[in-house]
Structures are given as C-alpha cells and as structure tokens.
Amino acid sequence: xxxxxxxxxxxxxxxxxxxxxxxxxxxxxxxxxxxxxxxxxxxxxxxxxxxxxxxxxxxxxxxxxxxxxxxxxxxxxxxxxxxxxxxxxxxxxxxxxxxxxxxxxxxxxxxxxxxxxxxxxxxxxxxxxxxxxxxxxxxxxxxxxxxxxxxxxxxxxxx
Amino acid sequence: xxxxxxxxxxxxxxxxxxxxxxxxxxxxxxxxxxxxxxxxxxxxxxxxxxxxxxxxxxxxxxxxxxxxxxxxxxxxxxxxxxxxxxxxxxxxxxxxxxxxxxxxxxxxxxxxxxxxxxxxxxxxxxxxxxxxxxxxxxxxxxxxxxxxxxxxxxxxxxxxxxxxxxxxxxxxxxxxxxxxxxxxxxxxxxxxxxxxxxxxxxxxxxxxxxxxxxxxxxxxxxxxxxxxxxxxxxxxxxxxxxxxxxxxxxxxxxxxxxxxxxxxxxxxxxxxxxxxxxxxxxxxxxxxxxxxxxxxxxxxxxxxxxxxxxxxxxxxxxxxxxxxxxxxxxxxxxxxxxxxxxxxxxxxxxxxxxxxxxxxxxxxxxxxxxxxxx
Numbered sequence: 292x293x294x295x296x297x298x299x300x301x302x303x304x305x306x307x308x309x310x311x312x313x314x315x316x317x318x319x320x321x322x323x324x325x326x327x328x329x330x331x332x333x334x335x336x337x338x339x340x341x342x343x344x345x346x347x348x349x350x351x352x353x354x355x356x357x358x359x360x361x362x363x364x365x366x367x368x369x370x371x372x373x374x375x376x377x378x379x380x381x382x383x384x385x386x387x388x389x390x391x392x393x394x395x396x397x398x399x400x401x402x403x404x405x406x407x408x409x410x411x412x413x414x415x416x417x418x419x420x421x422x423x424x425x426x427x428x429x430x431x432x433x434x435x436x437x438x439x440x441x442x443x444x445x446x447x448x449x450x
Numbered sequence: 451x452x453x454x455x456x457x458x459x460x461x462x463x464x465x466x467x468x469x470x471x472x473x474x475x476x477x478x479x480x481x482x483x484x485x486x487x488x489x490x491x492x493x494x495x496x497x498x499x500x501x502x503x504x505x506x507x508x509x510x511x512x513x514x515x516x517x518x519x520x521x522x523x524x525x526x527x528x529x530x531x532x533x534x535x536x537x538x539x540x541x542x543x544x545x546x547x548x549x550x551x552x553x554x555x556x557x558x559x560x561x562x563x564x565x566x567x568x569x570x571x572x573x574x575x576x577x578x579x580x581x582x583x584x585x586x587x588x589x590x591x592x593x594x595x596x597x598x599x600x601x602x603x604x605x606x607x608x609x610x611x612x613x614x615x616x617x618x619x620x621x622x623x624x625x626x627x628x629x630x631x632x633x634x635x636x637x638x639x640x641x642x643x644x645x646x647x648x649x650x651x652x653x654x655x656x657x658x659x660x661x662x663x664x665x666x667x668x669x670x671x672x673x674x675x676x677x678x679x680x681x682x683x684x685x686x687x688x689x690x691x692x693x694x695x696x697x698x699x700x701x702x703x704x705x706x707x708x709x710x711x712x713x714x715x716x717x718x719x720x721x722x723x724x725x726x727x728x729x730x731x732x733x734x735x736x737x738x739x740x741x742x743x744x745x746x747x748x749x750x751x752x753x754x755x756x757x758x759x760x761x762x763x764x765x766x767x768x769x770x771x772x773x774x775x776x777x778x779x780x781x782x783x784x785x786x787x788x789x790x791x792x793x794x795x796x797x798x799x800x801x802x803x804x805x806x807x808x809x810x811x812x813x814x815x816x817x818x819x820x821x822x823x824x
Contacts, residue, residue, distance in 0.1 A: 343666045349784040351772045368680055371688020396669035399794040422496040
C-alpha cells in the first residue's frame, strides 16, 4: 500500500461517522467513541483505509462513573496519524468483541488487558493470563483491587 | 517415518528458559518438537513483571518518571521521553529549544548504546563469544558521555517534565569526541569480522523469515520491521521533538530473515552517528542555560487522556496517560512496549525451525525483558 492509499483524517472522519454506533469526539479530528456492536466494523474499515498498525489496546478504570474505557490506538505505517477508538463498557458486564480476526497483534494486547482488568474478549482464540501467573486471583489494575497480603513472615530464627 | 520426514523421531516438549543465557533475561519458551523440528512454540512471559503501571498510579508525576528507565534498561532516556511527551501534551507546556535538542542527542546516544548490545549479544548467541566485546567497548564510550552529562551510566532519569535535568558540559563534549573517533573504525572492523563469516551466514540467511504483510499485522516496529521491507521510522515520518529539522536516512532491508535484522542494525548505526553529529552541531548554536520550560511546582494535568509515541531502539514506544484533573497522581499510565509486541510473532515464526534456529531468532529480535514484562 502506498502513501496515497492511506486515507487522511478527514476522509476517515467522513466514512467513520456513517457507521452506526460511531461518533466523533468534539474538538478532535481523530478520536471516536464507538459502541460495542460497531467495534469490529470500525476496525475493519480502518484496516481497509490503510490503518494497518494496531499500536495499542488498553483500558482505564473509571470506577466512579462505573465503566471501563477501552482505548484502541490504530495507526498506519506511513505518516504517524493515530485514530483512537474509545469504547465504554459497564464494569459489571466487562466484555468486548475481540479484534484478533482483524489484526494479529490484538492477541497479546487483549490478553494483557484481560490479565490486568478481567475484561473478556469474545472470540479471542487464547484468552489466558499473560503477565501474572496461572492461578493468580484478582485483576490488579482495577481501582477496587485489594492487594493480597504478603505471605512472607520474616526470617525464622535458628536457635 | 514421521510426518516431517525424519526416520525415527520422537515428540517432546522442550522448556527453553526462563534462566537460559540466550533468552536475554527471563524469557521462557515452551516448544514442542518432532525430532529436531519445532512444531509449536509458546512464549511465557511475566517473570520480570514489576507492576510498573500500578506503581505509577501511586506516585506523583515527577516521582513516576525514573521508574520508566527500568523498562528498556539498555536505553533509559528513550523510555522517559514518551511519558514526558504525553504529560506535556496534557499540560500544554512549551519545551525550550536547547532542552529538545539535548533530549534528542541523549536519545540517539543511548540508541547507539542499545544497538551495540543488540548486535554484540546476537553474535555471541550464535557462538562467537569474542564478538560481544568489541561492541560493548563502543557502548562504554556512549555511556561515558551520559555519565559525564548527568552522573549515571544506565538508568539516568535525565529527562524531566518540561525539559532536561542537566546542561551540556565540557566533560561530556570530550567524551563524545572519543566516541566520534572510535566508532567509525569499529564499524569498518566489525563488518570485516562478521559479514562474510560462513558460520554466521549459514545460521542466519533464510532463517526466521517475516514477510512485510505479517510484520504489519503483528504490529512489529523498529529495526525488526524495517528488516522486512517496511520503510517506516517515526523520526522521519512523524517527527516529534525537533527531528523535523534534520534529514534522516532510513535504511531498509527486503529479506526479512535473521541476517537482514543484523544488517539493518549495522546500517542504522552509521545513520545514528551522522544524526548525533548533526544534533550536536545544532546544540552548539543554541545559548546554554535554558533547559527547563515553565512547569508548575505541583503537576496537576487537566482531566483527559493523552497518547504519545517515540521511536525507541527496539521499536515504537507509546505512552498513554489518563488524568482525572484533581489528583497529583495519574489515574492510569500505560506503555506500549515495543519488545512485547515484537515477540508476539514468535509462536507463528518458530514452528518449522530447528532448535538452534530458535536461538538465532530470539537473538535477532534484540529483546529486553524489562520492557516485555513491564
């Protein structure tokens, strides 16, 4: 794909806002809120528009507002433009569609989000913990996470 | 006969790591083999996970900055930069010209130091143990510059929100002159030493081939991406700091194999040296003294989310900072760590290769576990 085939931010904006469930965020030219149902469609459009580089997936826990915000940074390999998709999901039903079918890089990025926030990704081929060990309980980056007490009791006296 | 044509082969699982010298730290790979041929590989990471992102939530912004040095600890300054840029984006601070140039200069010096480790360890993993010492000597010259500039060799914490910690000095100038003198003969010598070595060529040519298409889908960045024929470097294509003032030539390889990843880094070293000289010359033309912008004593960025990217030695590093606008701690900090995204391709790349090729593939990626595990 040559540089000309990457759609500009304005072209992306024109097409993205036509997708049901996608809305541009006021005051920005490259940030969108998406609804859960529109996520895959938006990602597939961006891939076709030359945005082949899924730079990052992460989440922010807005505990007071009662939702997680998933942030997708989708860029291209030509000019550094980043399209940000923001998807709010309720904390009690933390699930979103997986982008593994669109970008191979989504596999590990979604595993990391699952590991740290407990957000499930429907359709992910291999959703297990990645940084924490198997059998670890709890979701460390949630704001209501309570750290497990350290089981180490200090050195035993040898007398 | 087994399905891969070996006369008598046996299926077994080989546990590579986490304490294996050629895994560059504590990377573990659980691989299934049929005879000598790998049929599946599953990288297991997290042995060096320190909960960096959680830690940063309980620190103020300036307290959190030095932690980032410990991500890619071979190039500390480069990790400070994306966090600084993201927070400065939220704050809307202007950075003095001299501070920006110093940031770029130190980033390039540490990029050089990181490449030296990457190349040296790669050659050592392929069996040439003496090949590691020459680049490490060059790395030492680079670290000497940093030591003279800010007093620390590796985890410098040199970049501050709004500028840098210390101004350029004569001692650093002298140390940089040593680097200028020593590096070109080293590059020439190292090409002679490695480029036509038959063992090296046979172990790397055609091994671990990544096509441009797969590299893009797996979000590879940095030299590993450019070795697969994708011509993309943030410093040239989406300049941050003052990179737009300089002409940056980006070498590209087409083969996408382990040899291309070595050749790519060696070519880039020459370009880094040219860039260091250009930035150094530009730095001399600015007035000494002004290295900090007008930053408030207590940092309370307005509510919002900011994302910044930089081209690091291992690839593109990104940093997301979310602030609630009230506290002095960030609500959330997240790093896109290039090595983490780069090695996700291992489970697709390794099947079909021999045991020894796995070592060549790991070494050719130039990974740092501090960065992978976060």
